[in-house]
Amino acid sequence: MTKVINLLVSPNTLSAALMGTTLWLIFVWVPTETNQGAVQRILYLHVPIAWGAMMGIVVVSAGSFMYLWKKNEVWDRLAVASAEVGVVFGGLALLTGMIWARPVWAVWWTGEAKLTTTLILFFIYVAYLMFRAYFPPGSQRQRLAAIIAIIGAIDTPIIYFAANLWSQAHPPLITGPAADSESSLGTSLGIVLLASTISFTLLFILLVKIRYKIRKSEDEIKQLKQNHELDSVKLHNISQARGTS
Amino acid sequence: MSWGFVILGLPSVALAQSTPIVNGIVVGIETDEDDQLIAFVVSDSNGILTTFKVSDTTKYGLENQAGDRWVSNHKEGSIEAARRLFEHQERFAPVTVSYTEVSESSGRITVIATSVVDREQGKLETNLGYIFAVFAITWIMFFAYLFYMDRKQKVVQYEITQIKASLK
Numbered sequence: 001m002t003k004v005i006n007l008l009v010s011p012n013t014l015s016a017a018l019m020g021t022t023l024w025l026i027f028v029w030v031p032t033e034t035n036q037g038a039v040q041r042i043l044y045l046h047v048p049i050a051w052g053a054m055m056g057i058v059v060v061s062a063g064s065f066m067y068l069w070k071k072n073e074v075w076d077r078l079a080v081a082s083a084e085v086g087v088v089f090g091g092l093a094l095l096t097g098m099i100w101a102r103p104v105w106a107v108w109w110t111g112e113a114k115l116t117t118t119l120i121l122f123f124i125y126v127a128y129l130m131f132r133a134y135f136p137p138g139s140q141r142q143r144l145a146a147i148i149a150i151i152g153a154i155d156t157p158i159i160y161f162a163a164n165l166w167s168q169a170h171p172p173l174i175t176g177p178a179a180d181s182e183s184s185l186g187t188s189l190g191i192v193l194l195a196s197t198i199s200f201t202l203l204f205i206l207l208v209k210i211r212y213k214i215r216k217s218e219d220e221i222k223q224l225k226q227n228h229e230l231d232s233v234k235l236h237n238i239s240q241a242r243g244t245s
Numbered sequence: 246m247s248w249g250f251v252i253l254g255l256p257s258v259a260l261a262q263s264t265p266i267v268n269g270i271v272v273g274i275e276t277d278e279d280d281q282l283i284a285f286v287v288s289d290s291n292g293i294l295t296t297f298k299v300s301d302t303t304k305y306g307l308e309n310q311a312g313d314r315w316v317s318n319h320k321e322g323s324i325e326a327a328r329r330l331f332e333h334q335e336r337f338a339p340v341t342v343s344y345t346e347v348s349e350s351s352g353r354i355t356v357i358a359t360s361v362v363d364r365e366q367g368k369l370e371t372n373l374g375y376i377f378a379v380f381a382i383t384w385i386m387f388f389a390y391l392f393y394m395d396r397k398q399k400v401v402q403y404e405i406t407q408i409k410a411s412l413k
Contacts, residue, residue, distance in 0.1 A: 035339070035364055039290070039372035042379045049383070088390050095386075096379045103372045105337035106270035106288035203387075210394055217401040224408055 011209075015202040022192070022199040030192045042100040044192050048200035050093035050118065054156050055204060056086025057121060060128065061153035064146030073219065076142050079149060080132065081211035085204060087125040094122060113166040117159045124152035264343045267295050268364055271334040274327060282319070282327035285358075287342055290372055297342055297358040305329065306362040310336060314363075330361070339364035 026044045033040035063079030066072070097115065098108050109115065128148050135141040163170040272294065273286035284298045301320040307329040308314045315322075315329055333340055343360045 037372065039375050041376055045379055045383055085390075088386060092383055092386055095382055099375050099379050099382070101337075102292070103290035103375050104270075104339065106272055106290075106292065107337070110337070207390070207394075214394060214397050214401060217405070218397075221401065221404050221408065228408075228411070 011202070011206060015199070015206055018195070018199045018202060022196045025192045025195055030188050033189070036104055039100065039103050042096060044196040046093065046096040046100055047193060048197040049089055049096060051197055052089035052200050052204045053086055053093045053118070053121060054159060055201065056082050056089055057124065057149070057153050057156055059208070060086060060125075060149045064149040067142065068146050068150075076146070077212055077215045077219065078208070079146065080129075081208045081215055083125055083128050083149070084211055085207045087122065087129060088207075089204065090118070090122040090125050093118060112170065113162040114159060114170040117155055117162050121152075121155050121159060124148075124155060128152065264359070265346075266341055266343045268339060268341050269295075270337055270339055271330050274330050274334065276327045279324070280327055281323035282330065285330050285361075287340065295342075295344075295356060297344060297356050297361075299323070299326070300357050303358050304360040304362075306360070307333065307340070308338075308363050326361070333363075 022044070026041055030041070030044075032038055059082035060079045063075045063082060067075035067079065094115075097118070101110070102108055128145060131148060132141065132145050135144065158165075267287055267289055269287040269289035271285055272288045273296075274282065275284040277283055282299055284296055286294050286296050288294050299319050301318070303319040303326075304316075305318065305322065305326050306314060306316045307326075309329070309332060315325065317325065319326060330340075332338075341362050341364050342358050344356050344358050347355045347357055349355060
């Protein structure tokens, strides 16, 4: 019985249930928007995914900052795990945006501010991960990667305010602290967007948690292998020394 | 001209069932040497391009970024019409164009815009293909990433087993 209760209240089950409910809200409950028609439902996926991508770089930079400060591997692992999940969210934000842009703007891509800054965010993630993959392992790699991540985080507020700073194709902010008080989503549209944002935030946390655990195991295995190799070398040296004496 | 008449009249023109309309984005504008609007091209949600010529009776009801609505006809505001449509093109603001088709003596059909307004409710396309693509790609990517992590987890598990075996 306890196992069943634990399973039901586990983050994975809650996330799956909330995601299922969100999909029901998107496809069944929320009314069709009057200007764009059914294609506007992409909003409920596109915005939360873009939110996840921005949240990712904030976690990466916060983890990197903490690593530089505390020199604790835990923060570095969190940064890497978040960067990897962030690149998935960032790539999806761009893809879903492009597909949505085609029917409503008649183009797949345009060089407007929000799109360009989001593309830059995606490249920052890719650069961060590539740097970590190709730079020789060691604390220098972690330090430099952390600096890249912290600099990259500057892009986040630019993306957030891009629609307000440069009035182009993206509409001005309608939710959040910087939103215009006069413009807002309707109640039902707002509820679905909120539910979807919570669902994808939970999914983001779960994915980061899984990736973090794997990363931790990988690091521990590397450490064990290094220790094992050192022990072998020591044993070999001792036996050689005994043989010569 | 009565402004009230135009304001009240434009939406009804756009929504009238008997009048053919096109909803879409302005993707091209042609002007003469005096910057007066001659024609413009609209792309609908299926990517179909329609070139509209304008006449003196073409009516406009177009808002700018700040939401100020400009209402006039082509005879009185052909330069402003070009400017407004260019601004709509720049910010991808959708328009609804009602039109008539005129057969010329050569047999060619010319499409003349009778009114150009900011997109009105009406003739909504479903665009289900785009929605399907977005949801399919999103979930395929997430499951692919989960699959990638599962593979990594298996490799880690295998290495742990190997280390345990070597320590025995």
